[in-house]
Amino acid sequence: MPDRKGRYIDMVKKIFAIMLLAVLAGMPAFAAEMYDYNSAEFKDNASQFMCMCGCGQDHFECNMDGCGLNDSFKTEILEMMNDGMTQDEIKNHYTGMYGEVILTAPEKKGFSLTAWITPFAALGAAGAGVTLLVRRWVNKSRLNTDHFEDSEPKDKESELEEEILKAMVDEERKKYY
Amino acid sequence: MYIIGNLSIYLALILSVYAFASLFLGIKKQDQRLIDSGRGATLAIFILASISMLLMFILLGTSQFQFEYVYQYTSSDLPLLYKLSALWAGNAGSLLLWTFFLTMYAAMVGYSKKMVRNPMTPYIIAIMTLNTIFFYLILAFVTKPFMLLDGVPPEGRGLNPMLQDPGMILHPVAIYLGYVGLVVPFAFAIASLILKNMDSFWVKMTRRWTIIAWVFLTLGNVIGGYWAYTELGWGGYWAWDPVENASFMPWLTVTAYLHSVMIQERKNMLKIWNLSLIILSYALTLFGTFLVRSGVLTSVHAFGESNLGAYFLIFMAFMVILAMYVLMSRYHLIKKDTGQFESFLSKESSFLINNLILLGGTFAVFWGTVFPLVSEAVRGTKVTVGIPFFNTVMSPILLALLFIMAVCPLIAWQRSSMKNIRDNFLIPAIISLVIAGLLVFMGIRDAYPVIAWSIIAFMVLTHITEFIRGTSARRKVTKEPVPVAFYNLIIRSRRRYGGYIVHLGIAIMAVGIVGANFDLERLETMEIGDSVEIGGYTVTYENLAQRSEGVNDIVYANMRVERDGRDLGIMQPERMFYLNWEEPSTNVAVRSTLRDDLYIVLSAWEEDQRATFQFKVNPLVKWVWIGTYVLVIGAVFAVWKGRYGNVTPRYAGPQRKVY
Structure with a gap:
């Protein structure tokens, strides 16, 4: 039994060693993957930085004549990508150099987070306010109108027919007065 | 002289x-x-x-x-x-x-x-x-x-060569006609308050003025977008630039106003709200001018730094304070004789939600526009708020707006019931869900486009339903044949059906805007005879040539375009060099179809005729321009005088010896 167990452990070790070798052998091939200007990853990277030439575009889109920044910026990003830097590392590199202003949108942390949250918070608060207001109006209307309980909900079709009839009556009346 | x-x-x-x-x-x-x-x-x-x-x-x-x-x-x-x-x-x-x-x-x-x-x-x-x-x-x-x-x-x-474009002849004129047009309803509103005339006379009198101003604002924005698309060479038409935002904000608030005044006219409610909206819209036109002329924010559209913006800011503050003072001093009078709100489930409620979303959108755009200043003031750090921010924040807001546009027309005034809503929405909702399924089946896996196109389909269907319902209601009353009933229906209710045509225009535009999720692009340096495949097109670089146009020189490339083996002809992206201007300009070559635009930019070239091109395939862009035509037709139809319902509102407010 121990022999069988020993053989089994040896076999596992061999398989592990082969797998490790395969992974190590594959590493250079993986690392050698080269990005170019048409890579989706390049677009993701370049489009997170604002071009400062005054074009109002990010570095992926900038096509401004005479922009002295864009070509070198793109080349630099591509080099960093091909050197194996991740998107976050590239981002940190440029924000460290230029500050947050280089990014096309505020970061989702710290004070900049308020840029993202405030519109929805305001919309939510306004929505709650409108709901309360309408509830108050509806309740007030119920109190003021005794016959409210009897009034039927309006049907869209009958509303349209009523309007058409009223318009026809108005037209006829105009002919004579 | x-x-x-x-x-x-x-x-x-x-x-x-x-x-x-x-x-x-x-x-x-x-x-x-x-x-x-x-x-x-x-x-x-x-x-x-x-x-x-x-x-x-x-x-x-x-x-x-x-x-x-x-x-x-x-x-x-x-x-x-x-x-x-x-x-x-x-x-x-x-x-x-x-x-x-x-x-x-x-x-x-x-x-x-x-x-x-x-x-x-x-x-x-x-x-x-x-x-x-x-x-x-x-x-x-x-x-x-x-x-x-x-x-x-x-x-x-x-x-500036970038301004030498037909779009730039029309864009500023349209924007100014829109901006200045809003002074008229503002003046009517304030005059009405000063005179203590609290009825809807000013609203009715300025309806045409406001719609015309709104149409010009729309046209101004879209023409500006078209100019950016064909002239700037980045392949988009809206960059959420501070100046673009400045003209988009009053557009949103006037849109809200055009809807909420219907509640005032029908139920004598929301008077303060409507007055506030028109004051806000007017103030935003001045705020926009302040942004363009002050240089406080970086913009490609700015007139350059000057002290003009400060004057606009002072004038805006003066007019807003004056307007708010008049409004508050008449507050007790405005509150009198207000109508009643009978149910949560009513057209009135849907208009309120519409206003909430439009104003929420306005605030989001405003906040994004001024956040760089806020950030700098609060923590001394400059930030940029660009396209990714606005696309992320505005997409759900605009989707909600499209949804409410779909729901609103089919809800009755005063009080609707769940049964009515179910009856009206069941078929459009089922068809929209089927469309969503089809989109997924066709391989579209992104949630936003699927949701957006389904909501747009829902909106179009509810509007078609409304036309059908109206025609059948008229036939029931008049026994007219279908085409006659349809014609008489829309011609006698221009405002409503013109509004629905505007909605359909917005839906068509939205189809095109959502298409931007599927843009393709490539940057290629090519030798003569090289081909590039993109979005089903095969583009072959044939040669680089030069010609003169007046005193200016143009360098252009001949690009043969094929699709599915069919020759679609030659496209010529250009670079123009000016005698009197240092920077050359880009003339983009665009081949536009309902399905997509093939967009080629000549970026650079070498002496051996190798050239670098930017290729883009932008799906459905043409829908944005077609939607604008439909929108303008709808708005003109809504304000056209015609024979019916063309009644001049009667003034019933306080009288004076002078007029």
């Missing part, structure tokens, strides 16, 4: 002050002669503004370079059309154009047949004249259009 030009400005300023004083005293003393004199002065101001405009056109058209403005923005080789359109290329000229429109509108209101013997008229003209005074003060003392140089330069500096 110099003397006449300046005289026309200074005289108009003096007359504006006189008109305001005369109207003010006329109202105070109830003296009709003073009122008539003030009214006459507004006509004289309009004539003087026309003279100023005519003079400036003559100076620009005849290249009178001794005038600083002509020297700054034109050159003798410029085509006549662009020489003339240079009038709105700089600060002084564009403000002159603005003033011209303002004086024209003031004269139109002052001499409107509908406002004859109406006591509101002197108040309205006085408020509009306050605006005129401000603009003439700027033209007379801050940015003077008729300034002479010391000598006569042999040649002008020329017009």
Whole structure:
């Protein structure tokens, strides 16, 4: 039994060693993957930085004549990508150099987070306010109108027919007065 | 020319002050002669503004370079059309154009047949004249259009090539007509408050004015987008630039106003809200001008840094404080005789939600636009708020807006029931879900496009349902044949069905906007004979050539385009080099179909004729432009006079001795 167990452990070790070798052998091939200007990853990277030439575009889109920044910026990003830097590392590199202003949108942390949250918070608060207001109006209307309980909900079709009839009556009346 | 030009400005300023004083005293003393004199002065101001405009056109058209403005923005080789359109290329000229429109509108209101013997008229003209005074003060003392140089330069500096585009002839004019148009409902609203006339007269009288201003704002924005798409070469039409946002914000608030006034007209409710909306819209037009002219925010559209923005900010603050004071002082009167809100499930509620979303959108755009200033003020750190922010924040808001546009038409006024809503929405909802399934089946896996196109489909279907329901209701009453019933239905209710056509236009535009999720692009350096495959197109670089156009040189590439083996012809992306301008400009080659646009930009080239191109395939862009046509048709249909329902609102407010 121990022999069988020993053989089994040896076999596992061999398989592990082969797998490790395969992974190590594959590493250079993986690392050698080269990005170019048409890579989706390049677009993701370049489009997170604002071009400062005054074009109002990010570095992926900038096509401004005479922009002295864009070509070198793109080349630099591509080099960093091909050197194996991740998107976050590239981002940190440029924000460290230029500050947050280089990014096309505020970061989702710290004070900049308020840029993202405030519109929805305001919309939510306004929505709650409108709901309360309408509830108050509806309740007030119920109190003021005794016959409210009897009034039927309006049907869209009958509303349209009523309007058409009223318009026809108005037209006829105009002919004579 | 110099003397006449300046005289026309200074005289108009003096007359504006006189008109305001005369109207003010006329109202105070109830003296009709003073009122008539003030009214006459507004006509004289309009004539003087026309003279100023005519003079400036003559100076620009005849290249009178001794005038600083002509020297700054034109050159003798410029085509006549662009020489003339240079009038709105700089600060002084564009403000002159603005003033011209303002004086024209003031004269139109002052001499409107509908406002004859109406006591509101002197108040309205006085408020509009306050605006005129401000603009003439700027033209007379801050940015003077008729300034002479010391000598006569042999040649002008020329017009920025990016502005030498048909889009730039129309875009500023449309935007200004929209901006200035909003002064009219603002003046009516404030006049109504001053006179303590709390009914909906001002709303009804200014409906056409407001819709026309809104259409011009829409056109201005879309033409600007079209210009950016074809001229700037980045393949998009909306960049959420601060200046674009500045004209989008009043568009949103006026859209909200056009919906909420229906509640006021029908139920006599939301009076304060509507007054606030029109004050806000008017203030946002001034805020937009402040952004464009101050240089506080970085923008590709800015006129350059100047102190003009500060004057606009001061004037905006003055007018808003004045308007808010009048509004608050009449608050107790406005609150009287308010109608009743009977149910959560009603058209009124859906209009309120519509307003909430539109105002939420306005706030989001405003917040994103000013956040760089907020960040700098609070923590001293500069940030950029660009396209990713606005796309992320505005997408859910605009989707919610599309959804409410779909729901709103089929809900009854006052009180609807769940059963009615179920009956009205069941079929459109099922078809929309089927469309969503089909989109997923076709391989679209992104949630946003699937949700957006399904909501758009839902919106189109509910609107078609509304047309069908209306026609059948009319047939029930009149027994007319279907085409006759349909024609009579829409022709007798232009406002409603015109509005629905506008909605359909928005839906078509939205289809195109959502298409931007599937843009493809490639950057390729090619040798002659090389081909590129993108989005089903095969583009072959045939050769690089050069030609002259007047004094300018154009370098262009011939690109043969094929799709599915079919030859689609040659496309020519260009670079234009100007004799009188340092930077060349890009002329994009666009092949536009309903399915997609093939968009080619010539980026660079080498001596051996190798050239770098940017290729883009932008799906459904044409839908954005088609949707705009539909929107304009709908709006024109809604305001067209016609035979039916064309009743001039009757003034029933307080009477005065003067009118």
